[in-house]
Amino acid sequence: MKQVVEVKGVSAWFGSLHVLKEVSFSVHENEVVALIGPSGCGKSTLIRCLNRLHEEVQDAKISGQVFLEGQNIYGPNVDAVTIRRRVGMVFQKPNPFPGLSIFDNVAIGLKLAGVHNKAILQERVEECLMKAALWGEVKDKLKNPGLSLSGGQQQRLCIARALAVSPPVLLMDEPTSALDPLSTASIEELIAQLKKTVTIIIVTHNMQQAARISDKTAFMLNGELVEYGRTTEIFTQPRMEQTERYITGRFG
Amino acid sequence: MTDLRIDRTLENVEKEFLTLGSLVENILSQISELIKKRKFAPDSLELVLDCEKKINNQDRRLLKVCTESLAKESPFGMDLRFIIAVMKLSADLERMGDQSRNIAYLIKDYLNHTTTKVDQDIIEMCNQVQWMVRTSIEAFMKRDVLLAERVRENDQIVDDILADMRSKCTDMMKQDTQLVETGIDQIMMAKNFERIADHATNVAEEVFFVVRGHQSFDSYKGDNL
Ligand SMILES: Nc1ncnc2c1ncn2[C@@H]1O[C@H](COP(=O)(O)OP(=O)(O)O)[C@@H](O)[C@H]1O
Numbered sequence: 001m002k003q004v005v006e007v008k009g010v011s012a013w014f015g016s017l018h019v020l021k022e023v024s025f026s027v028h029e030n031e032v033v034a035l036i037g038p039s040g041c042g043k044s045t046l047i048r049c050l051n052r053l054h055e056e057v058q059d060a061k062i063s064g065q066v067f068l069e070g071q072n073i074y075g076p077n078v079d080a081v082t083i084r085r086r087v088g089m090v091f092q093k094p095n096p097f098p099g100l101s102i103f104d105n106v107a108i109g110l111k112l113a114g115v116h117n118k119a120i121l122q123e124r125v126e127e128c129l130m131k132a133a134l135w136g137e138v139k140d141k142l143k144n145p146g147l148s149l150s151g152g153q154q155q156r157l158c159i160a161r162a163l164a165v166s167p168p169v170l171l172m173d174e175p176t177s178a179l180d181p182l183s184t185a186s187i188e189e190l191i192a193q194l195k196k197t198v199t200i201i202i203v204t205h206n207m208q209q210a211a212r213i214s215d216k217t218a219f220m221l222n223g224e225l226v227e228y229g230r231t232t233e234i235f236t237q238p239r240m241e242q243t244e245r246y247i248t249g250r251f252g
Numbered sequence: 253m254t255d256l257r258i259d260r261t262l263e264n265v266e267k268e269f270l271t272l273g274s275l276v277e278n279i280l281s282q283i284s285e286l287i288k289k290r291k292f293a294p295d296s297l298e299l300v301l302d303c304e305k306k307i308n309n310q311d312r313r314l315l316k317v318c319t320e321s322l323a324k325e326s327p328f329g330m331d332l333r334f335i336i337a338v339m340k341l342s343a344d345l346e347r348m349g350d351q352s353r354n355i356a357y358l359i360k361d362y363l364n365h366t367t368t369k370v371d372q373d374i375i376e377m378c379n380q381v382q383w384m385v386r387t388s389i390e391a392f393m394k395r396d397v398l399l400a401e402r403v404r405e406n407d408q409i410v411d412d413i414l415a416d417m418r419s420k421c422t423d424m425m426k427q428d429t430q431l432v433e434t435g436i437d438q439i440m441m442a443k444n445f446e447r448i449a450d451h452a453t454n455v456a457e458e459v460f461f462v463v464r465g466h467q468s469f470d471s472y473k474g475d476n477l
């Protein structure tokens with residue numbers, strides 16, 4: 001299996017606050033990797049290092065290497081914007097662009113990437129909305145504002161938007177924590193479909209969710225990657241005492 | 253440590269498991285009494301059958317408690333392994349009840365026969381099996397891998413007694429055809445005891461699974477290679 005993401009000795013800081021400590025792991029094609037760990041352990045920071053968002057924070061620093069399909073994204077002459085196009089991101093709170101229609105929310109990424117042909121746009125938007133399992137619900141109201149959708153639909157719209165530029169990797173930071181159980185279930189179902197074409201790294205604080213949807217799980221604590229392995233093993237017989245304590249709810 | 257709901261759930265599973273365990277120990281001590289005192293009172297068999305019924309009911313109750321715990325708590329790690337182990341062992345303990353009942357049926361006739369030189373072997377087997385059952389349950393409750401290993405090793409002793417008894421009984425039956433019935437009853441009793449010892453060994457092996465996620469001491473040691 002092809003390695004899509006390889007993280008090598010990544011450390012990160014906010015000013016003098018050292019929040020990631022020599023994190024290394026790799027993710028293969030068609031895998032869903034769940035990042036778990038207590039609040040503040042560095043999960044969001046870690047995934048923000050994978051698409052060069054971390055450096056956008058003032059005084060933030062990073063060291064180490066991240067390879068995306070073999071290319072070090074922190075190498076010289078690598079453009080952060082290009083990287084962000086290849087590594088999509090979905091956040092906890094659905095954030096459709098205000099003022100844009102459902103259609104334009106998905107089309108905008110393509111337009112920014114230089115696609116202006118109407119037929120192609122139409123086709124790509126439909127395809128992405130289908131991939132995001134939203135097409136059936138919105139096909140008759142593509143001109144309505146993105147914000148007119150329900151929370152769960154907005155989140156799927158954001159996923160469709162992220163998919164528009166065909167990124168090989170999709171990062172998700174607690175994508176269902178603001179959603180009701182039904183919408184959560186549909187996003188989980190969607191993840192299972194998407195992994196056929198996209199490699200997904202997802203932060204979740206819902207352990208059952210991590211167990212349900214991921215192939216591999218990474219457990220983090222205080223900025224360190226404590227254990228990384230097959231999800232079935234992490235949740236049934238983890239190697240590290242700290243992992244065992246965390247997954248059985250006996251942490252701290 | 254804070255008071256966790258999962259801990260209370262597990263305590264409840266443990267409590268129900270111990271109830272099943274003590275019923276099994278109880279049926280075994282009834283049998284042990286009968287064999288050692290060689291007295292079969294009119295209600296002896298009934299008492300054993302009654303206990304066996306209680307074991308069946310408790311087995312079902314325990315499975316229900318486990319199923320509900322899985323549904324409600326979605327346990328992970330050692331908690332998950334513990335409940336899975338209890339569900340498997342529930343079946344082992346229930347089988348011990350069946351085998352004890354089989355032995356009780358055999359005892360009635362057995363006690364009518366004249367005494368022979370293998371009687372002492374049966375008593376010894378009964379003692380060994382009682383120790384194994386008691387100790388395996390204790391090891392399981394304490395997640396005590398070393399104690400579990402002692403139970404596992406003891407299984408061989410019971411197998412050896414059975415093999416020894418078999419040849420003694422065969423000789424005995426060849427020499428005196430009057431003793432054929434006695435010999436057959438004795439071998440059948442011994443065989444049932446040997447099965448109970450196997451189930452106790454299963455209980456011991458689950459200790460490794462709960463503690464380590466491995467089935468046996470061997471793979472547990474292999475883990476460190
Ligand atoms: N923008 C920021 N400025 C300063 N510190 C931050 C910032 N964002 C996060 N942190 C700190 O970095 C650490 C890791 O945070 P984060 O990666 O968000 O953890 P998690 O996602 O696991 O909850 C925490 O101690 C947090 O307080």
Ligand SMILES: [Mg+2]
Pocket residue numbers: 043044045173203
């Ligand atoms: Mg976070």
